[in-house]
Amino acid sequence: MPSPAPFLRRRHPGLAAALVLIAGMAALTAPSQPLYAQSPASKASDTTAKSKSRSGYAEVKGARFHYEVHGDLASDKKPLLMLHGAFMSGEAMKPLVTPFTASRPVITIDARGHGRTGDIAGTFSYDQLADDAAGVLAALGVKRADVLGYSMGGSTAIAMAVRHPALIDKQIVISGSASLDGWVPEVLEGIATLTPEFFAGTPMERDYKRLSPTPDAFPRLVEAIKHIDTVPFAYSDADLRAIPGKTMIILGDADGLTLDHAVKLFRLRGGSDIATATQGFMTAPPKARLSVLPATSHIGVMAEAATIAAQALPFLDEQAPPMPEGFF
Known part of the structure; x- marks a missing residue:
């Protein structure tokens, strides 16, 4: 069957943009598709990390959330909470989990409606997703953590830092926004037109049914994602400036998140320091960092685990940027 992409680009550019995102998510969640090639050494480290992993369910305000802990939360290393994107699961974050487990415990969560958490009644909001994740950390006895979030998880990471500043230290926001208008409008227009029927027989639907304790609830997840991506939300400039922890923002140069929004967030978090710009060198770790990955789309970001x-x-690790030799 020929691809519908050329027709959609001509007739329904918004839907085409959304379907590119959705198709990429389907590829990420398909268990039969390897996300990255593993060398023998990486396979060995992955096996070691897996042997130290544990999973379970945390009760948060009457709902049960599936989590997995990679490493020892009793160690002196600050845990990294990792939050997945829409239509994904903690399991789908494996390419990003693996590089971090050698140096710190990593916690993944299946967000409400997703993965092994399954259907939870009601619509989604980023405030709610942030409170869910904070509740899981509390159930695990974690008093303070760094957080990394991708896409929907990136916006949740921002919400956690705003709503739970005593719990969240550093934030790594990957292709996530602090407001709905941070997204390319055509992407949001396309998402608003999605229906459960579009996903029939896709790897995404199959993976949902494989993991979910409520396998027939996929249509409700589609509606919940459409809701969160059509109802305006925004964390104020004052809220964003007030976040105490440091922030790193990562996106592709062809992302569904706009570059303008990423730069604005970078500046609100303390980036574009004039003193550093005028002196030409940096002697201490900055408050904010911005990385724009070249030739990289919203989905392509997930193929850049090693770079990230x-x-x-x-x-x-709060490392100061290196100084080149031969200047002073």
Whole structure:
């Protein structure tokens, strides 16, 4: 069957944009599709990490949320909470989980309506998703954590930092927005037209049914995602400036998130420091970091796990940027 993409681009550009995102998510969640090639060494480290993993359910305000812990929460290392995107699960974040587990415990959560958490009545909001995740951390006895979120999870990471500043330290926001208008309008227009029937027989629907304790509730998840991506939300400039922890923002140069929004968020979080710009060098870790990955789409970001880890680990470890030799 020929691809409908050319027709959609001509007749329904918004839907075409949304379907590109959805098709990419389906590829990410399909268990038969390897997300990245593993060398023998990485396979060995993955096996070691898996042997130290545990999973379970946390009760939060009458709802049960599936989690997985990679590593030892009793260690002296600050945990990293990892939040997935829409139509994904904690399991689908494996490419990003693996590079971080060598240096710190990593916690993944299946958000409400997703993965092994399954259907939870009601619509979604980012405030609600943030409170859910904070409740899971409390159930696990975590008093303070860093957070990394992708797409829907990136917006949730921002919401957690705004609503739970005593719980969340550093935030890594990957292709996530602080307001609905941070997204390319055509993408939102396309998402608003999605129906459960579009997903019939797709890897995304199959993976949902494989993981979910409520396998027949996929149509409600579609409606919930449409709701969260059509109802305006925005964290104020004052809210964003007041976040105490440091922030790293990562996106592709062809992302569904606009570059303008990412730069605005970077500046609100303390980026574009004039003193550093005028002196030409940086002597201490900055309050905010911005990474724009070249030739990278919203979905393509998830193929850049190694690059993201190489940039994010120094941020989490509070390493000062290196000084080149021969200037002073």
